[in-house]
Each structure stands twice: as structure tokens, then as C-alpha cells.
Amino acid sequence: MAQEEHGAGGIADHLNYWSYKFDDSNPFMQIHLDTMLTTIIVAGLLVGFSIWLSRRLTDGAPSGAQNFMESVVGFVDDTVRDNFPVHNPFIAPLALTVFIFIFLMNCLDIFPAFLSGHIAHLFGLEHYRQVPTNDLNLPAAMAVSVFIMVLYYEFKLKPVHFCKELLLQPFASLLLDAKNPVVKLIGVLLIPLNLILKLVEELAKPLSLSFRLFGNMFAGEVIFLLIAFLLLGGGAVGMATGFFVGLGWSIFHMFIGLLQAFIFMILTVVYLSIAHQPAEH
DSSP, X not given: OHHHHHHHHHHHHHTOOOEEESOTTOTTSEEEHHHHHXXXXXXXXXXXXXXXXXXXXXXXXXXXXXXXXXXXXXXXXXXXXXXXXXXXXXXXHHHHHHHHHXXXXXXXXXXXXXXXXXXXXXXXXXXXXXXXXXXXXXXXXXXXXXXXXXXXXXXXHOHHHHXXXXXXXXXXXXXXXXXXXXXXXXXXXXXXXXXXXXXXHHHHHHHHHHHHHHHHHHHHHXXXXXXXXXXXXXXXXXXXXHXXXXXXXXXXHHHHHHHHHHHHHXXXXXXXXXXXXXXXX
């Protein structure tokens, strides 16, 4: 009976957040404290490691952590150089930070599926989800930040061209260039439609960034939980099968986490590169 209760409610229970609710009747009026805490810890460790490494940099042939980080920095720098044709010293550090930060958070999924929940119970917490990228709020916040930077550079570098695209593309510009006044009137009437289409195109950028990362990491977590239930409730054969399946999935999921971090980084660079492209006349 205990096993049936565990199998019936365990996965659903694990997918709940440690949250602070401002209004119990409104699911949007809450803060996921586990996501915020884990994100702060990962960010703090990343900053601490950077400070530690900066004080131990040596000239000549590097070794250890410096050699590894120089390889990562070189890889990201080459990626940015290949996809970002103009010079902006802010882009490469941004891409490196996004890549490492997301990868570190994705790597937390390698720990046993119910470990964080059991540890949280020792401290009196009812729920705790250990991977921040499994929470849509964090990928969405990062994607919105990238979107705001894209809009900033669009307005800063080519404001007239961006406003023209926003209001006149793809239909109105063709009609407004016509000499027939009736056609010009149609072009003016099509401006709201152009605005809607352009807004949908722009909003698709943060949506694609956030949902791609969230969807892949959330699916990986659910599969981890299913494997954990196979380990706990299938007897000796089930435990052996679950162990090897879990080990194989862990290795594969590490690759998925690395791939998702790279995709988020490369799309960030590409979107910012589009914003930096000169206006066509």
C-alpha cells in the first residue's frame, strides 16, 4: 500500500515548488523560492570561481582550471566571431556567461531525482526542486532580458529603420510607394496588421528561447523520476535495470544540458547580431 501511494503521488509531489504565495487564489501571485535560492547559489559559486581563478592566472603554458577555462573562452570567442560580424566587446562576455551559467544549472539534474526533496524535508520544507531551468520563470526571465537587449540595440543603432519595419512591413511599404491614392489608402489601413505581424515575429524570439530550454529540461526531469520509481519499486531486477538505464540517461542528459546551453547562447548571439546589422536602403 505504501508503495502504491508513493507511486501514485511521488512524481506529482516532486514537481511542486517551494513557493511563497501572495494570493492563494491566484497561481501567478507567488515566488518560487527554490528556483531563486539555487540560482543565487550557482551565480555566487560562478563569481567566486572567477575571482579565485583570476588571482591564479599565470603566463606561459597554462594547466588545470586555467587551461580548461581558456579552452572554453576560446570556443565561445570563436563562436561569437563567426556569428557576430560587427565589433561589440560586450557580446562575447555575455555569451560566455550565458553558456556557463545555463550549463551549470542544467548539470544539477545529474543528482538523484528525490535527493533535494529528502534534504528539504530535513529542514522542514515540503517541496524543493533542484534544477532552476526546469522552472519556466527562469528561462523566460533570461529570454526577456535578451529580448530587451535586442530592442535596445535596434532603437540605438537604427531607430528609423526599426520603426519603419514595425509599421510598414511587409505590406504597407509596397502600397505606400504606389502612385494611386486608393492603393496608398489601403497601405495606411494595413499599418495595424503590419504592427501585429511584427510584434508576433519579435515576441517569438523570447518564447522560442524560454520554451526550448524549459521543455527539454522538464522532460529530462520527468524521465529521471520515472527511472527512480523503477529503481524503488521493481525488486532486484527493477533496481538493476533502473540503475543502468538511469546511468545511461544521466550521460545522455548531460549532453542535452550542454546542447541546450549552447543553443541558448548561439541564439542570443544571432538575435543581437541581427539587431546590429546595418539598415538596408
